[in-house]
Amino acid sequence: MSLHQRILGDIEDRILSGEWQPGFRIPFEVDLAEQYKCSRMTVNKALTQLAKTGLIERRRKSGSYVTQPRAQSAVLEIRDIKLEVQSLGLAYDYKLIAKARRRSNADDRARLGLEAAAPVLDITCTHFAGSRPFCVEQRLINLAAVPDAGEEDFEEMAPGPWLLNRVPWSAAEHTIRAVAANEPVAAALGLAVGTPCLTVERRTWSNGSYITHVRLIYPGERHALVANFTPSQPK
Known part of the structure; x- marks a missing residue:
C-alpha cells in the first residue's frame, strides 16, 4: 500500500465510522504531512481524491471539512x-x-x-x-x-x-x-x-x-x- 493510499484509508475510516462527523475540519495538509512523515503533495493527492468521492469539501483558505451526506x-x-x-x-x-x-x-x-x-x-x-x-x-x-x-x-x-x-x-x-x-x-x-x-x-x-x-x-x-x-x- 502506498503512503497516499494509507492516508486516504485512514481518513475514510474515521469519516465512515462516525469518528469525524459532518462539519468536522480535517487537520491541515502541513499537519498531516508531519504526522505521516511525507510531503504535502502526497497529502494533497489523498485529500483531492476524497473530495472527488464527496466525502470531504475543500474550502479555499479555510481547509477541508467532512461533508453532510444527502x-x-x-x-x-x-x-x-x-x-x-x-x-x-x-x-x-x-x-x-x-x-x-x-x-x-x-x-x-x-x-x-x-x-x-x-x-x-x-x-x-x-x-x-x-x-x-x-x-x-x-x-x-x-x-x-x-x-x-x-x-x-x-x-x-x-x-x-x-x-x-x-x-x-x-x-x-x-x-x-x-x-x-x-x-x-x-x-x-x-x-x-x-x-x-x-x-x-x-x-x-x-x-x-x-x-x-x-x-x-x-x-x-x-x-x-x-x-x-x-x-x-x-x-
Missing part, C-alpha cells in the same frame, strides 16, 4: 433503508424503540383502511447512518393479514425487510409531507423540537387487504426524494 430515495420504490444507508458509504445500524400488540383505534383503522377493530402491531424504531440517526420509522402492521408478525421480536431485523421477505405486496400508496419534529421524533433524531422534517407515508396491500402503514421521518436538510418518469404518450 440521502436520495426514489418516491415510487419500496427500498430497504439499510441498502439506502450503505449506498452513501456509511455503516448501517438499527434500534427498536417500542413495540406493542393491541386492538386498533380509530386512527389505526384510518391508516390501515380497516372497517372494524382488529389486532395490530405498533412499532417505532430508529435507523442509523454511521453514528447519526438517519430516520425514525413508525409502523402499523395489520395482524389479521400478517399474523406471523405478532411472533417476531424485531430486535435484530427491522420490520420493513422482514415484511418484504415474507409477504408479497401487490400495490402501494405514497404520501409525502413536510412536518415539524415533535418531542419523541426530535429526541430520536437528535434534533431540536420543531426542526423541519420530511415524512414519507406508505400503505401497502395484497389481495385487497392492507398489510402495513409506515411513516418514515427524515431530517429535512439531509434528505431528498427523487422520482423518475417519462412523457406520457398521446393516445
Whole structure:
C-alpha cells in the first residue's frame, strides 16, 4: 500500500465510522504531512481524491471539512433503508424503540383502511447512518393479514425487510409531507423540537387487504426524494 493510499484509508475510516462527523475540519495538509512523515503533495493527492468521492469539501483558505451526506430515495420504490444507508458509504445500524400488540383505534383503522377493530402491531424504531440517526420509522402492521408478525421480536431485523421477505405486496400508496419534529421524533433524531422534517407515508396491500402503514421521518436538510418518469404518450 502506498503512503497516499494509507492516508486516504485512514481518513475514510474515521469519516465512515462516525469518528469525524459532518462539519468536522480535517487537520491541515502541513499537519498531516508531519504526522505521516511525507510531503504535502502526497497529502494533497489523498485529500483531492476524497473530495472527488464527496466525502470531504475543500474550502479555499479555510481547509477541508467532512461533508453532510444527502440521502436520495426514489418516491415510487419500496427500498430497504439499510441498502439506502450503505449506498452513501456509511455503516448501517438499527434500534427498536417500542413495540406493542393491541386492538386498533380509530386512527389505526384510518391508516390501515380497516372497517372494524382488529389486532395490530405498533412499532417505532430508529435507523442509523454511521453514528447519526438517519430516520425514525413508525409502523402499523395489520395482524389479521400478517399474523406471523405478532411472533417476531424485531430486535435484530427491522420490520420493513422482514415484511418484504415474507409477504408479497401487490400495490402501494405514497404520501409525502413536510412536518415539524415533535418531542419523541426530535429526541430520536437528535434534533431540536420543531426542526423541519420530511415524512414519507406508505400503505401497502395484497389481495385487497392492507398489510402495513409506515411513516418514515427524515431530517429535512439531509434528505431528498427523487422520482423518475417519462412523457406520457398521446393516445
